[in-house]
Amino acid sequence: MSGTPSKGDYSERTVLRNVQTDVEAVQSRVADSLAHFKYEGTEQFAIRLALEEGLTNAFRHGNKNDPAKSVRFLCRISAHEAYFEIEDEGPGFDPETVPDPTSDENIEIPSGRGIMLIRAYMSEVEYLKPGNRLRMLYRRP
Amino acid sequence: MGSVASRLNVRVQNGVTRIEFVDRNILDETNIAQIGEEIGRIIDSQVNPKLLICFKGVEHLSSAALGTLITVNNRVRGKDGQMRLSDIDPQIYEVFKITKLNKIFQIHDTAEKALASFS
Numbered sequence: 001m002s003g004t005p006s007k008g009d010y011s012e013r014t015v016l017r018n019v020q021t022d023v024e025a026v027q028s029r030v031a032d033s034l035a036h037f038k039y040e041g042t043e044q045f046a047i048r049l050a051l052e053e054g055l056t057n058a059f060r061h062g063n064k065n066d067p068a069k070s071v072r073f074l075c076r077i078s079a080h081e082a083y084f085e086i087e088d089e090g091p092g093f094d095p096e097t098v099p100d101p102t103s104d105e106n107i108e109i110p111s112g113r114g115i116m117l118i119r120a121y122m123s124e125v126e127y128l129k130p131g132n133r134l135r136m137l138y139r140r141p
Numbered sequence: 142m143g144s145v146a147s148r149l150n151v152r153v154q155n156g157v158t159r160i161e162f163v164d165r166n167i168l169d170e171t172n173i174a175q176i177g178e179e180i181g182r183i184i185d186s187q188v189n190p191k192l193l194i195c196f197k198g199v200e201h202l203s204s205a206a207l208g209t210l211i212t213v214n215n216r217v218r219g220k221d222g223q224m225r226l227s228d229i230d231p232q233i234y235e236v237f238k239i240t241k242l243n244k245i246f247q248i249h250d251t252a253e254k255a256l257a258s259f260s
Contacts (some may be wrong), residue, residue, distance in 0.1 A: 020169055045201070045232045052168050052203050060170070102241040108215060110208030113240050117204055120239045 001083065001124050001137050010036070010077040017070045019059040026073060027051060033077045039140070046121035047082055047138050053114035054086045054134050062088025062132055081123075082138045092130030148176050151183065157191045157259055158183055159252065166201040177209040181216065190222035191259050195252045197228040207242060214246065223247075225255040 010033035016022035027048060034044050055071065063069035066089075074085040101112040119125050123139040150161040160180065167173060184190045194210070196202075210226075217224040227249045229237065237243040249255035 020171065024169075042232060048201060049203070049236070052201075056170065056203065056205065107241060107245055108211055110211045111204075113204035113207055117236065117239065 001126065001135055006078065008078075010075070012073070012075055014073045015070050016055070016059075016073050017067075019056065019065070022071075023052070023055045023059075026055070030075060030077065030082075034082065037077065037079045039082075043138070043140065050118045050121045050136060050138070051084060053118050054084065054136065057114050058086050058088035058090075058132075058134070061093070062090035064090065080140055083136075085133065085135050087133040090132050092132035093127075094131055095127045145175065147179060148172055149179050154193075154256065155259075157193050157256055158187070159193045159195060159256075161195045161197060162199055165198055167199060167206040168201055168203045170205050173203070173205045173209050176206075177212060180209075180213050184213070184216050184220065184222070187222070188220070190217050190220055190224075192217055192222065192224045193252060193255050193259075194224065194226050195228050195255075196226065196230065196233065197252070199233065200230065202233050202236060204240075207236070207240060210246070211242070223259055225249055225258060227252045227255040 012029065014026065016026065030051060031044060031048065034047060055073070058071040059065060063071065069089040072087040076083045095115055098112060098115055099106050101107070101109065101116055106112065118136060122136040124137040126135045127133065128135065148163045150163060152159050160183070164172060167176070180192070183192070214224050225247050228251060229248060234243070237246070237248065247258065249258060
């Protein structure tokens with residue numbers, strides 16, 4: 001899914017422990033990098049949303065908000081694409097079992113839209129078995 | 142023990158409670174929970190709540206925020222109230238379209254149009 005990093009790309013590999021401060025810090029660094037590579041506003045919006053959903057899901061659903069557990073984050077950003085990996089310490093899940101939040105019976109249920117938004121905004125999305133590691137790629141048009 | 146600062150600007154206009162957000166980004170789950178509680182108190186204080194939630198200045202919004210809006214909408218309807226949304230940035234409106242929530246919320250371009258739609 002990801003291209004080999006080349007000179008000038010932005011990359012980082014971080015362990016996140018706090019859903020508030022660490023996620024915000026990651027978002028800030030990614031935003032700086034996207035701006036550096038002149039990603040459009042709509043592209044930055046898409047990536048920020050997908051990252052927010054992926055990281056929040058990892059802390060909330062993967063780690064069950066256990067402060068003893070962390071989330072491993074990796075990204076590689078170039079002028080052409082932005083690649084991310086998010087891995088939590090949970091047991092994983094089967095993304096195919098998540099109900100369709102847009103169906104009539106689920107539309108008024110408050111949860112379950114994060115994965116749908118990630119899929120809508122990213123070019124490629126993959127959950128590696130057992131489902132606690134998300135890989136996603138945004139490829140610029 | 143200090144009080145927690147409100148994340149909403151609230152004013153009542155012609156019997157309609159108009160709510161705006163202090164934050165440009167409605168992403169953080171703790172903040173979203175607080176927003177839900179604050180709006181919940183407004184709903185509890187009214188017999189048939191009429192809420193206009195104005196998104197002017199909001200740049201980002203997560204699925205957790207959408208969930209809170211659904212909960213708020215359900216509570217308003219449970220009290221035979223009315224709820225409208227307005228001034229949603231085109232990029233955020235796209236999120237409503239992707240999740241098909243534009244079909245369950247009454248969304249208007251401007252707060253003025255939304256205010257005029259209350260019965």
